[in-house]
Amino acid sequence: xxxxxxxxxxxxxLNLEMAAAMFLLVVAVIxxxxxxxxxxxxxxxYYVQAVATQIVDGEMECLVAGRERDVAEGTQSYAVKAEAAxxxxxxxxxxxxxxxxxxxxWVADRRGWGGRIVREAELP
Numbered sequence: 001x002x003x004x005x006x007x008x009x010x011x012x013x014l015n016l017e018m019a020a021a022m023f024l025l026v027v028a029v030i031x032x033x034x035x036x037x038x039x040x041x042x043x044x045x046y047y048v049q050a051v052a053t054q055i056v057d058g059e060m061e062c063l064v065a066g067r068e069r070d071v072a073e074g075t076q077s078y079a080v081k082a083e084a085a086x087x088x089x090x091x092x093x094x095x096x097x098x099x100x101x102x103x104x105x106w107v108a109d110r111r112g113w114g115g116r117i118v119r120e121a122e123l124p
Contacts, residue, residue, distance in 0.1 A: 048114035052106040060119040
């Protein structure tokens with residue numbers, strides 16, 4: 001067989017390596033990208049919960065310390081003076097008084113934004 005080119009046995013390896021790289025990309029890297037998006041959303045929810053918890057705890061301390069005298073019986077909207085409340089998503093603070101029992105809570109307007117933060121106390 002004179003004049004026939006020699007066959008190189010390693011020609012197919014480049015295609016095989018490309019297929020393996022595409023497989024790794026689809027199986028490992030793309031789901032990793034989606035997990036980063038999920039973690040970003042979780043961090044935002046944890047931040048909102050931390051801010052709302054600090055505000056509710058501070059306001060409840062003030063109420064128990066003596067500001068509750070101005071609070072009527074029943075459930076009502078509660079205005080907070082904390083600057084950090086601007087960092088919260090749309091929601092409302094609710095104050096409930098039933099006799100000597102106080103309950104202050106923050107409720108987000110949209111579901112999935114930190115849930116409900118509740119603090120309850122008995123007045124002295």
